[in-house]
Amino acid sequence: MFLSFQAVVNFLKGPSGPKCLECDSVFIDGVCPNLDCPVKVAEWITRWCSPEAAKIPALDQAKAGQLAKLRLVLHPGELYELGQGDWDQLESVSAEQLSDIQRQMEGSKSAEPSAVLYGLKLPGVDERLAKRLIEVFSSIDALRVSKPERLQQIEGIDEEQCVEICRWFRDSLNKKALKMLEQNDFNLGRQ
């Protein structure tokens, strides 16, 4: 058997196949592997703004999508650092809507720790597990520094998920998100 010229060209070009429409990354197992992909960022911001998380309904899915697409935010912490000029780039946001968003964002700073944790969108951490984790650890900071063995004792967390949660806290983007939230008056260490 010998390879055709085209086969060699394809091999040299690297992986091919379906690509993410938003960021052009080649899908791996049907999902976009790019952590900065605007689709993922938009999903994260939408989760953050949901009623079960930071409660910012005025910042709906469409606006979250625009913020991500314009690369104005990569994580929820950056929402709190946006200036007037950034918000002005969004299409069809009235002054009244913007003041609603900003008022709700201000209110989000006193969200329950379990709601903040749910909004952070850790792998596999749904609303129920977020509540459970805060019951056990009291704060996001305490969860962050907990030993994997301690985490694994919690009902509903298996070894694989434990590894993923620990990895989430080590990721540099997630670290930046937590730091920026703290700088914007979120108390992640409250008991």
Ligand SMILES: [Zn+2]
């Ligand atoms: Zn993508």
